[in-house]
Amino acid sequence: MKILVILPNWLGDAIMATPAIELLASHYRDARFTFVGSYVSIEALKHHPLCERAIVDDTKKASNRYIATYRLAGELGQFNLAVNFRNQLHASLLLRFTKTVVCISRRSWHSMFLLSHTPKISTTQHLVKQYAQLAMTDADHWNAQVPKLALYIEPKRYDKLTLGINAGATYGSAKRWYPERFAEVAKEFSNQYDIVIFGGPNEVEMASEIESNLKYFNITNYKNLAGKTKIEELCANIAGCSLFITNDSGPMHVAASYQVPTVAIFGPTKHKETSQWMNEKSAIVRHEMDCSPCMKRECPLGHHDCMKTITAAEVIETVKSII
Structure with missing residues (x-):
């Protein structure tokens, strides 16, 4: 066939x-x-x-x-x-x-x-x-049970527990939480996890800002891979993580396909349509707004409150609830 x-x-x-x-x-x-x-x-x-x-x-x-x-x-x-x-x-x-x-x-x-x-x-x-x-439109019959996500790339094996941080979101800036707040969250868990910063070629500056904040906090057990991995390497590195914190993004779905415990931060997008599928240890952090979900690449009102009102402390507590 x-x-x-x-x-x-x-x-x-x-x-x-x-x-x-x-x-x-x-x-x-x-x-x-x-x-x-x-x-x-x-x-x-x-x-x-x-x-x-x-x-x-x-x-x-x-x-x-x-x-x-x-x-x-x-x-x-x-x-x-x-x-x-x-x-x-x-x-x-x-x-x-x-x-x-x-x-x-x-x-x-x-x-x-x-x-x-x-x-x-x-x-x-x-x-x-x-x-x-x-x-399944042309299938004679099927039981309507939809399986989990499936990728067939071999996960990387880290020597220690590893926290992945993904501050990017290719679609647009409205989907992105703030680098300094990602760094605050990473700092909270840096004693338990090594840290890997992910990002695409257009997200190097954002990842560098997270790195600068980690240096300011005197945290040294991190690696910045932003702009340094091809798609296969990106998937393998995320798959090997013990914990993942991310915006609504492609890497979020990579983590879900490998059942990596994940906290995802949602702003202007439809969480009921694009949240992680069947990831047993996952949670969403989002604030309901009159203007959301606007589905815009940039905040049309200029305030970005759907992301700005989400605090690092709130994300930290959510992470603790799933680990």
Whole structure:
């Protein structure tokens, strides 16, 4: 059973699609996957044991994306089933151009005209459930039990208990709590845990600010990996942590997939839709606001109270409650 899967672009969304992929793997006999997605999503998911091909979709960089999409479809060939987790015209076209008969994608103006199966999926539920329902659209029957997140990257083994700190959030500044407050939390637990600071290439400055605060507190048992790890290394390092403190972000979902005890700080986003999925030791810190969830990249009102009112002491107490 050859199955084409068009992965979400963002790391966190791609990881939230893994339960749907596991459902496909268990439902369809002899399932063999071809994954197409962004560099980030492919690097995280290409290690799946049933993945035969993992292809980074670079058509956006082409001078003519329509022609590039057609050529990519020709390289991919035909499948028994195709599932699209992106709500995007070029993704719908890619599936159509492969000449695969059974193509599944969330209903949109383009998918309705181009593809065979375009269900309406309720957005008032967790994104993991949305993806699972989408993937199983053509299944004869399934028990609606959605499994845990699944990554197949080997966790790093640390010599000591390790606290991971992730102050970044790729989507925008509105999702980010403050570096000095992350440092206060890290200081509280520095006697029990070694500390690793995570962050992407665009979050080096933020991580450096956390590091400066730790130095001010005379804390030396830390390592700053911001901007220094590829996606596979990032996942492995997070997977090996004993405790993780993070904003709503892709790394938060990496931690959840490995059941790392995690406290996540939420501000402008929908916690009921993107919180950690089935992480047994996890908690959310958030304050209900009249203006939230606004889902904006930057605070539209300029005060950022959804994050500003969350104190380090509050996060510290929440961490203590799960460990």
